Structure formats: C-alpha cells, structure tokens
Amino acid sequence: MTPTPIQAQPGDPVAKIRARVGAWVESVPVQRLVIAVIVANAITLGLQTSDDIMRAAGGVIHALDVVFLWIFVMELACKLFARGWAYFTDGWNVFDFLVVAIALVPASGPFSVLRALRVLRVLRLVSAVPQLRFIVTTLLAAIPGIASIGALLAIIFYVGAVMATELFGAASPEHFGTIGESLFTLFQMMTLDSWAAVVRPIMDNGYPAAWVFFVLFIVVSALTMLNLFVAVIIDTMQNLTKAREGTAEQRAGDDAADSTPPPRAEPAGLTDAQLAAELVAVRARLDVLATALERRQQP
Structure with a gap:
C-alpha cells in the first residue's frame, strides 16, 4: 500500500514541515x-547465537544492535x-510499530522471553x-480458499484414518493402532516420508493388496489436494x-483527463462569412511568417 503524502495547508508551517x-x-x-539496516x-x-563470536566481538555486536534499533x-x-x-490506518505500519515496540521492552526478568522475539525485526x-509485501497480501487474500481446501483435506484424512485403523490396526499397531496414530502416519505418507517402509511390512504381514489403499491416499492427498493449494x-x-x-490505468486516465485543457470556445456573434475572412487573414499572416523564416535561414 502506497503511503498517502501529507498535503501542506497554505500558511501552516507545521503542515509544511x-x-x-x-x-x-x-x-x-x-x-x-532502512532495508540495508x-x-x-x-x-x-544471527551472530549473537554463536558463543565463540560473542566472546570475541560481543561488545561490538551489541553496540551495532543498539544503533540499528535507534x-x-x-x-x-x-x-x-x-x-x-x-x-495506524495501514496494517503494515501497525506491524512495524509492534515490532519496534517489542524490541524496546527490556529483555530481563519476566520479559526475558521477549529476547527471542528480537528476530521479528527481520520481518520488517x-x-x-513492495514485492514481498505483495506476496504476503496474496497469501492473506487466499485464506478463504485455502481454508476450504484444508477442510476437505481434513475430511479425507479422517476417513482415511478410520479405514486404516480398521484395516491395518492389527498388522501394524505402532502405525495404525489408534486413530491418532493413523492420522500421524497418514500425514507422514502425504509428505512422502518413508511411506514404503510403512507399507511393505503390512504387505508382508498378510495384506498384499494394502498398497492400493495407500497409493490412492497419496495420489489424492499429496498430488491432488496440495496442488489445489498452489492453484x-x-x-x-x-x-x-x-x-x-x-x-x-484508471489513475492514469484520471490524470490525463485532469491535464487535458478544455476545448476552446467558439467566438460568439460571428457569421460564417466573418469566420472565413478571419481564417484567410490568419493564413496570410502564416505565409508572411514562413517567408521571413526562410530568408533568415538562407546564407
């Protein structure tokens, strides 16, 4: 969001300042x-997280941190x-204000937890x-659509967890013994993290066709639903x-309309013959000026 410039009122020195x-x-x-700072x-x-660097140059780093804060x-x-x-009418300004205000709170005693929040200054x-701000604005605007897809994905997870617990709870109780364990295992499979290591023991334990269930779940959750989030x-x-x-474009059109001079009004009270006579006089004057210009350009 582009900040609105302050318009100085005529005769008001404070407004001008x-x-x-x-x-x-x-x-x-x-x-x-500001970006460089x-x-x-x-x-x-980041350097303050290293004990060796803080022992060698802790004073300089703390001094720089204070300078940056001010x-x-x-x-x-x-x-x-x-x-x-x-x-404060701009949400980004409120965010900047809160980040700087948190950094000013003494990080000692009951407020020692705020010391870890100093890194929020990087989010400024x-x-x-502007490009990063536009991406964040896009993510915020996409929340309703993301929430709808998330609700559908939660339903798929719940149905899959109930089915997996009923089908494979006895064959792999450590992974599908309860609905909670099934939900965690299915989430692991959605991320494609060692899903084959979970499925193969079940197939070897009397469920050779178990791969069909898990492959379908991975296709629906990982390859379909996650792509919907991106879409x-x-x-x-x-x-x-x-x-x-x-x-x-609308602003450009408005500016162009404001800068376009109004059409010149036609002189009132003149007949067509009088207008034609004035036109002939203007043409004659232009011919005289063109002749004078050509004579000046001749060596």
Whole structure:
C-alpha cells in the first residue's frame, strides 16, 4: 500500500514541515538505507547465537544492535510525526510499530522471553520491499480458499484414518493402532516420508493388496489436494495483479483527463462569412511568417 503524502495547508508551517519529513522518510534513498539496516541487523542477530563470536566481538555486536534499533525508532518517529494518527490506518505500519515496540521492552526478568522475539525485526524486510509485501497480501487474500481446501483435506484424512485403523490396526499397531496414530502416519505418507517402509511390512504381514489403499491416499492427498493449494494462491495473485493494473490505468486516465485543457470556445456573434475572412487573414499572416523564416535561414 502506497503511503498517502501529507498535503501542506497554505500558511501552516507545521503542515509544511510534516509534509517535508514525510516525503524524506518515504524517499527511495531512505528506504534503501532502512532495508540495508534490516539486513545488517539480521546478520548481527544471527551472530549473537554463536558463543565463540560473542566472546570475541560481543561488545561490538551489541553496540551495532543498539544503533540499528535507534535507527528504526527514528524512522518510526518521523513517520508518526508526518502522518499522525493516520499512520495506524495501514496494517503494515501497525506491524512495524509492534515490532519496534517489542524490541524496546527490556529483555530481563519476566520479559526475558521477549529476547527471542528480537528476530521479528527481520520481518520488517517484508513491509519494506513492495514485492514481498505483495506476496504476503496474496497469501492473506487466499485464506478463504485455502481454508476450504484444508477442510476437505481434513475430511479425507479422517476417513482415511478410520479405514486404516480398521484395516491395518492389527498388522501394524505402532502405525495404525489408534486413530491418532493413523492420522500421524497418514500425514507422514502425504509428505512422502518413508511411506514404503510403512507399507511393505503390512504387505508382508498378510495384506498384499494394502498398497492400493495407500497409493490412492497419496495420489489424492499429496498430488491432488496440495496442488489445489498452489492453484488457489496463483489465482489470487493473478486477480490482485489485474486489480492493481486496472487501478493504475484508471489513475492514469484520471490524470490525463485532469491535464487535458478544455476545448476552446467558439467566438460568439460571428457569421460564417466573418469566420472565413478571419481564417484567410490568419493564413496570410502564416505565409508572411514562413517567408521571413526562410530568408533568415538562407546564407
């Protein structure tokens, strides 16, 4: 979502300052700097997980972490000053605010668990890069379709678990002894993780045709249902892309319409003969000007 620029009111110096601050903090160089700081902060957060590196350069890493945090705070303060309460109308701005606010809470005592949440600052890269932001928006818009497919997949899992428990519970109680164990085993088979190692002992234990059930389940769950998830996401992304293009074309058309000068009004009170006489006079004047121009161009 593109931030709405602050419009400065004539004669209001505070509004002019807010507009300038907003334009500066949303400018391309500043946003590139913020992205670079987010990447650098992600690297320092990863280095803090190494005891050897922290013993060798822990002071420098902690100092860099503080500098990065205050850069985020300054960026957030500039946006709040420029946009006021309108800043919180954008969900991505609320996300950035919460991430920075969590980082400011002292990670000690009962809040020591928040120390692990500092890595959430890396997620600010999603809100800073438009392409990543568009992908996340697509995933959120695809939730209704994904939920429907997930419900259908849950039904298939439940039916398959009941059938597997009834059919193969005695042959492989460690895998299909209960519905819970059957659900876990079927999920493992959907991921194609060592599914043959589960099926072969059952086939050798008096169920030679057991492969038919499991192959059908894998085809339906892994090869069909999971591809439906991908199809829903791709369809949502295409729809959002078309909507964005349509909005851009409409804005371009509105801008072109606003910039087009109004048609020149025809002089009132003139007869056709008078208009023809004026046209002849204009043509004669143009001929005189063309002749003068040709004489100047001659050496």
